[in-house]
Amino acid sequence: MIVIIYGHYYTLNYIFMVNIQVKNNIKLLNYTTIKIGGYTEFFAEPETIFEVIEYLKWVKLNNLKYRIIGAGSNLLIKNTFHKGLTICTRKLKKIKINKISGLVEAECGVMLPVMANLLAQNGCEGGEWLIGIPGTIGGAIFMNAGSGKLWISKYLLSVEVLDTENLSIYKIDKENLIFKYRFSSFQTNNLTILRANFIFRPNKNIKKITQETKQNLKKKTSTQPYHLPSFGSVFKNPINNYAGKLIEEAGLKGFAIGGAQVSMMHSNFIVNNGDATSEEIYELISVIQQKVLQKKGIFLHPEVRMIGY
Numbered sequence: 001m002i003v004i005i006y007g008h009y010y011t012l013n014y015i016f017m018v019n020i021q022v023k024n025n026i027k028l029l030n031y032t033t034i035k036i037g038g039y040t041e042f043f044a045e046p047e048t049i050f051e052v053i054e055y056l057k058w059v060k061l062n063n064l065k066y067r068i069i070g071a072g073s074n075l076l077i078k079n080t081f082h083k084g085l086t087i088c089t090r091k092l093k094k095i096k097i098n099k100i101s102g103l104v105e106a107e108c109g110v111m112l113p114v115m116a117n118l119l120a121q122n123g124c125e126g127g128e129w130l131i132g133i134p135g136t137i138g139g140a141i142f143m144n145a146g147s148g149k150l151w152i153s154k155y156l157l158s159v160e161v162l163d164t165e166n167l168s169i170y171k172i173d174k175e176n177l178i179f180k181y182r183f184s185s186f187q188t189n190n191l192t193i194l195r196a197n198f199i200f201r202p203n204k205n206i207k208k209i210t211q212e213t214k215q216n217l218k219k220k221t222s223t224q225p226y227h228l229p230s231f232g233s234v235f236k237n238p239i240n241n242y243a244g245k246l247i248e249e250a251g252l253k254g255f256a257i258g259g260a261q262v263s264m265m266h267s268n269f270i271v272n273n274g275d276a277t278s279e280e281i282y283e284l285i286s287v288i289q290q291k292v293l294q295k296k297g298i299f300l301h302p303e304v305r306m307i308g309y
């Protein structure tokens, strides 16, 4: 079901009047986990949903470009000047967990590890794997983030979104959205995810869930290069195969272009060894694609989202 919550937002404007401020010429490097990114003309970090609406209204009135980023953990941002407004959702972090029903309502900027820990503390089962993914709820729904066969969409009930075209807010039930491996409908529409509702399994053993959550983090940090800047897996796994395995078999483990290197720990990770540029990362991605295609006959599709390319 799709429900309009605040149609004709303009008429409600005076009730929810908020002051908004944008910053100019902000370097996006500090807003990505790979620690790369050029300047954005305007930058904002709204603290409430109403501020998000105000910013997008401002964008629309001024006919500007805009982009939404969460924790920047799946982003390659070109090292150039990006016109328009970049909205970072990191400060939208309200979350409510009902430990009796297992229902969770979270704003889009809530970090997945925060949600994983809160679920464990409240005895809600199902989110133990979220601990190792350094992204926000909004980014995770957009990407349909997952671990093995578990995807975030499995626990999703509905999403509250802002349609930038008419500045209306809708609540969309999961049944009206498409989720596939690392794909959601949000990759093909113009909707900004504001809030999401989930259901987890309530009344479970807190100690057991907490232990499993900790173990999952330990497993992740011992098999993936968490100690270096990266954006997680660079490529989607092809059907019945693993991108990391194919990259390794193509002889590219440890291969580097400038400061960009195929991780020695996990070949589907590219790490920034300190001074990598966006061009070097982009070139490394292209080289990996060419070599894997030549040697293994498979074209790897990037999972990482690119801005400015």
Ligand SMILES: Cc1cc2nc3c(=O)[nH]c(=O)nc-3n(C[C@H](O)[C@H](O)[C@H](O)COP(=O)(O)OP(=O)(O)OC[C@H]3O[C@@H](n4cnc5c(N)ncnc54)[C@H](O)[C@@H]3O)c2cc1C
Pocket (backbone or CB within 6 Å): 033, 067, 068, 069, 070, 071, 072, 073, 074, 075, 089, 108, 132, 133, 134, 135, 136, 137, 138, 139, 140, 141, 142, 143, 144, 145, 146, 147, 186, 191, 192, 193, 194, 224, 225, 226, 230, 231, 232, 233, 305
């Ligand atoms: C060390 C490491 C480990 C990782 N492990 C995993 C893993 O196990 N599984 C996995 O799936 N991923 C993994 N990732 C990748 C990444 O963390 C996920 O894709 C995450 O869900 C991205 O969330 P984000 O908030 O960082 O999104 P961003 O990178 O900021 O953005 C990603 C995309 O989502 C869009 N977006 C973000 N917020 C919103 C919003 N509110 N509304 C609309 N669009 C939005 C952006 O425009 C962009 O296109 C890993 C990354 C790192 C660095």
